[in-house]
Amino acid sequence: MATDTLTASIGTGSSARVYKNFIDGEWVESRTGDMFEDRNPADTREIVGIFQKSGKEDVDAAVDAAKRAFKKWRLVPAPRRAEIIYRATEILMERKEECSRDMTREMGKVIKETRGDVQEAIDTGYYMAGEGRRMFGPTVPSELPNKFAMAVRQPLGVCVMITPWNFPMAIPSWKLFPAIVAGNTCVIKPAQDTPLSVFNFVRALADAGLPKGVVNIVTGFGSRIGGPLLDNPEVRAVSLTGSTDVGRIVGEAAAKSFIRCSLELGGKNPMIVLDDANLDLAIDGALWGAFGTTGQRCTATSRIILQKGIYEEFTQRLVERAKALKVGNGLDETVDMGPAINEGQLKTDLEYVEIGKNESAKMLCGGNRLDSGSYAHGWFMQPTVFGDVDRKMRIAQEEIFGPVVSLLPADDLDDAIEIANNIKYGLSSAIYTRDVNKAFAAMRDLEAGITYINAPTIGAEVHLPFGGVKQTGNGHREGGLGAIDFYTEWKSVYVDYSDKLQKAQIDRPE
Numbered sequence: 461m462a463t464d465t466l467t468a469s470i471g472t473g474s475s476a477r478v479y480k481n482f483i484d485g486e487w488v489e490s491r492t493g494d495m496f497e498d499r500n501p502a503d504t505r506e507i508v509g510i511f512q513k514s515g516k517e518d519v520d521a522a523v524d525a526a527k528r529a530f531k532k533w534r535l536v537p538a539p540r541r542a543e544i545i546y547r548a549t550e551i552l553m554e555r556k557e558e559c560s561r562d563m564t565r566e567m568g569k570v571i572k573e574t575r576g577d578v579q580e581a582i583d584t585g586y587y588m589a590g591e592g593r594r595m596f597g598p599t600v601p602s603e604l605p606n607k608f609a610m611a612v613r614q615p616l617g618v619c620v621m622i623t624p625w626n627f628p629m630a631i632p633s634w635k636l637f638p639a640i641v642a643g644n645t646c647v648i649k650p651a652q653d654t655p656l657s658v659f660n661f662v663r664a665l666a667d668a669g670l671p672k673g674v675v676n677i678v679t680g681f682g683s684r685i686g687g688p689l690l691d692n693p694e695v696r697a698v699s700l701t702g703s704t705d706v707g708r709i710v711g712e713a714a715a716k717s718f719i720r721c722s723l724e725l726g727g728k729n730p731m732i733v734l735d736d737a738n739l740d741l742a743i744d745g746a747l748w749g750a751f752g753t754t755g756q757r758c759t760a761t762s763r764i765i766l767q768k769g770i771y772e773e774f775t776q777r778l779v780e781r782a783k784a785l786k787v788g789n790g791l792d793e794t795v796d797m798g799p800a801i802n803e804g805q806l807k808t809d810l811e812y813v814e815i816g817k818n819e820s821a822k823m824l825c826g827g828n829r830l831d832s833g834s835y836a837h838g839w840f841m842q843p844t845v846f847g848d849v850d851r852k853m854r855i856a857q858e859e860i861f862g863p864v865v866s867l868l869p870a871d872d873l874d875d876a877i878e879i880a881n882n883i884k885y886g887l888s889s890a891i892y893t894r895d896v897n898k899a900f901a902a903m904r905d906l907e908a909g910i911t912y913i914n915a916p917t918i919g920a921e922v923h924l925p926f927g928g929v930k931q932t933g934n935g936h937r938e939g940g941l942g943a944i945d946f947y948t949e950w951k952s953v954y955v956d957y958s959d960k961l962q963k964a965q966i967d968r969p970e
């Protein structure tokens with residue numbers, strides 16, 4: 461196997477590693493000859509790596525390799541496929557610290573969170589390795605004698621994964637592990653802000669003995685390779701985690717060619733806090749849900765709906781705590797919140813601060829970029845809280861994907877649920893209450909794919925379905941069995957051992 465990286469000189473005395481594409485089991489440079497830089501959002505002077513800016517030819521080579529590999533991979537018994545996944549997971553476990561540090565350098569989130577991200581990939585690996593010995597299908601009695609009826613799961617073929625920067629290893633693992641345990645082969649296009657984590661992930665699979673062509677990486681920009689990935693007639697499925705706008709483009713392209721398509725898109729996740737809640741717990745949860753990952757989770761707590769009796773106290777205590785959060789470079793273990801992923805995201809966050817002010821929401825803290833001293837070379841901003849937000853305001857309706865949270869007053873549980881549901885998204889939701897009746901009503905009535913009771917909107921575990929309703933997606937689920945459902949096609953099999961023609965629905969034996 462050719463080496464996976466080169467070293468390039470990037471100016472006076474310094475050098476950066478050049479990472480290659482992974483196609484047909486080889487680390488190869490892009491045929492375009494173009495490259496792009498992956499920079500540290502906490503200090504943009506640091507180049508984390510240089511990656512291939514791929515084009516159509518690279519995509520076609522990767523899809524071709526995946527297609528060829530599929531012929532053999534589909535026939536490898538699933539428990540054997542699972543052994544490779546298990547080995548790759550053990551390798552990730554050994555490399556957890558190194559992968560986490562790389563991830564913080566390229567993505568910015570704090571080290572304890574990147575350790576969690578790598579752990580989420582590890583959890584998914586162990587779970588999906590187990591699936592190699594399950595992938596159950598129904599065996600049912602036939603309506604005719606001497607006839608056997610069952611349904612088996614079959615792989616789809618070449619699957620394309622388009623993955624985001626906010627969970628640079630966990631989300632690729634949600635897609636790649638179930639796809640390959642089920643016998644599919646894959647081409648993954650990582651977000652251009654975080655290709656190194658996908659590189660680290662796939663390197664673990666390659667080191668675990670994954671046959672060539674089963675997983676291929678093509679790095680680059682969606683504008684250049686998105687089209688070729690979706691238009692290639694050999695592709696059988698596409699799985700995207702990203703924005704609702706990109707989801708619409710991918711969904712339309714997939715519909716045209718009738719390929720299976722999983723979309724996991726935006727969120728504007730509500731946390732309801734009722735008057736009877738444990739306020740200490742709710743405030744801890746709100747801080748973690750709103751400002752963890754710098755608010756850059758699809759599941760981030762971005763609307764906190766407070767019953768009027770606790771509104772004042774909760775608001776005052778939350779603001780005090782938000783102001784005390786330590787913002788900085790995520791490699792510093794004492795830092796609570798890292799930078800925005802890039803300049804564009806920071807600009808969006810700051811624009812929403814202006815939008816909120818113009819809508820007459822009450823700025824309670826934050827709202828500014830941090831750019832002096834140790835912040836000078838990064839995309840930092842203050843944790844920001846808006847109070848007295850009306851449910852119709854843009855800051856209460858639109859996904860910001862930054863550390864900006866809106867507080868909305870509500871009269872009672874019914875009003876709170878109405879506010880929570882008054883939104884085009886439906887990924888995650890939460891309620892803090894000590895009243896079991898109210899908790900169960902919320903579990904039933906919140907329009908979301910996930911509901912937490914007495915916990916914030918973030919923190920899904922990998923063995924339950926992950927995904928949302930309304931414009932958050934198109935009905936598929938990742939995690940657990942939902943992922944196996946997405947990456948397999950049912951085939952019903954009838955075995956007639958009667959030695960005569962038996963006509964279903966016509967012959968009706970006593």
Ligand code: UN1
Pocket residue numbers: 580626627701756757758759760917918919920921
């Ligand atoms: C995402 O925000 O896109 O539930 C994924 C969570 C994480 C995954 C988030 N386990 O917050």
